[in-house]
Amino acid sequence: MANESTKSAKVNGQLSVEEVSEKFNGGRKIIDFTGHSKIFFGISIAIIVIGIICNFIFGTTLDIQFSGGASVKYSYSTDISESELTDFIQSHTEARITTSYSTDMVGNSGHNVAVQFSGNKAIDTNIQSTLLEDLNKQYPDAGFKILESGSIDASMGFNFLLKCLTAVAIASILMVIYVTLRFKKIGGLSAGVTALIALFHDVVMIYFMYVIFRMPIDSNFIAVVLMILGYSLNDTIVIYDRVREERKALGRKTDAGMVFNLSATKSLKRTIITSVTTLSAILIVYIVALVYNISSVQAFALPMIIGIISGCYSSICIAGPLWVLWQRKKKNGKK
Numbered sequence: 001m002a003n004e005s006t007k008s009a010k011v012n013g014q015l016s017v018e019e020v021s022e023k024f025n026g027g028r029k030i031i032d033f034t035g036h037s038k039i040f041f042g043i044s045i046a047i048i049v050i051g052i053i054c055n056f057i058f059g060t061t062l063d064i065q066f067s068g069g070a071s072v073k074y075s076y077s078t079d080i081s082e083s084e085l086t087d088f089i090q091s092h093t094e095a096r097i098t099t100s101y102s103t104d105m106v107g108n109s110g111h112n113v114a115v116q117f118s119g120n121k122a123i124d125t126n127i128q129s130t131l132l133e134d135l136n137k138q139y140p141d142a143g144f145k146i147l148e149s150g151s152i153d154a155s156m157g158f159n160f161l162l163k164c165l166t167a168v169a170i171a172s173i174l175m176v177i178y179v180t181l182r183f184k185k186i187g188g189l190s191a192g193v194t195a196l197i198a199l200f201h202d203v204v205m206i207y208f209m210y211v212i213f214r215m216p217i218d219s220n221f222i223a224v225v226l227m228i229l230g231y232s233l234n235d236t237i238v239i240y241d242r243v244r245e246e247r248k249a250l251g252r253k254t255d256a257g258m259v260f261n262l263s264a265t266k267s268l269k270r271t272i273i274t275s276v277t278t279l280s281a282i283l284i285v286y287i288v289a290l291v292y293n294i295s296s297v298q299a300f301a302l303p304m305i306i307g308i309i310s311g312c313y314s315s316i317c318i319a320g321p322l323w324v325l326w327q328r329k330k331k332n333g334k335k
Helices: 017-024 034-058 082-091 125-138 154-182 188-212 219-250 256-291 295-334
Strands: 069-076 097-103 111-118 145-152
Touching: 034 188, 034 256, 034 295, 069 125, 082 097, 082 111, 082 125, 097 295, 154 188, 154 219, 188 219, 188 295, 219 256, 219 295, 256 295
Parallel strands: none
Antiparallel strands: 069 111, 069 145, 097 111
């Protein structure tokens, strides 16, 4: 169902949606994305509200890379319930801990558990040796051994976090400048700002995924954010390229909603195929990591899956409709 501005036949020299479909889209139906913009915005706002509520309930967990603390990786040979082992380790330590499990695919050490101790108190090496003794007493057949250990000072972790956030901010600013300069003919600033809002939308979705799944924010989070920023922006640029072409063909008097709907409809197949292909590859990686219990790969692949879905959605359903609203408001202001 098209909006009223795209329905009227040749009002002020504009073509009707049927005429545009016949002349510029081979007679195929033009999807009215802008007509459903309130629904799209409502979905995003609802997810953000749910994320904020979960953030209040669960809080944000920072990895020791950012918060400081110590990390000890143990190997063991027998099958032990992960929840049981985590509870045992927590009950024998004073510091707040997080655990991650993996399986040695080569078969040298069987199972591995990485224990992260948050806070400066956890840096004491006595905790490591005492915990090892307790584990071997509780599970004598498991043969617990320390594979590796290390610690990070809290101030260094905080500085590292600031540097990572600065990298994300600089990347976002440069992307907006690029879009603004490249798409001057369709309102460079509006294209850049709406693209930035879509990118911020994707970052928020990834962050809330970490909160809801109670995953610690670490260097994987920064890597995923930077990759999704590039992926989402690429999707948005493809659609803006099509908008620029269709606006030239339809004429500058044509309603921005008509131009975007036609452009997004023509780009939709390409966007879906690209997203599904990328999702399939990441999903396979995640399944393999899940089967072999490789937590570090899971912690990277799962946010990537959410980010790709969000990036595909925001390019068409957030950036585009916002650009249309900007253009219409600008046009009404001139009138």
